[in-house]
Amino acid sequence: MTATLTSISDPTNIKECRHCGLRYDWRRSPSTSLKMTYCGSLCEQADLGFTIDALLRVERAPRELAIAA
Ligand SMILES: [Zn+2]
Numbered sequence: 001m002t003a004t005l006t007s008i009s010d011p012t013n014i015k016e017c018r019h020c021g022l023r024y025d026w027r028r029s030p031s032t033s034l035k036m037t038y039c040g041s042l043c044e045q046a047d048l049g050f051t052i053d054a055l056l057r058v059e060r061a062p063r064e065l066a067i068a069a
Pocket residue numbers: 017018019020021022038039040043
């Protein structure tokens with residue numbers, strides 16, 4: 001167990017994923033909004049049914065991204 005943690009720099013940044021229980025460095029979580037709660041967007045989505053990232057994108061998308069795409 002300590003072997004995995006030593007590869008991660010600072011133990012104070014280790015969080016336990018609320019969904020899968022995985023211990024992870026929250027700074028490395030790909031999730032931007034709930035990185036301190038879930039290890040990644042998959043767990044975020046599994047627990048919430050959606051991701052905050054996706055919601056934010058949807059809110060911004062209609063005008064800006066419609067033109068860009
Ligand atoms: Zn997880």
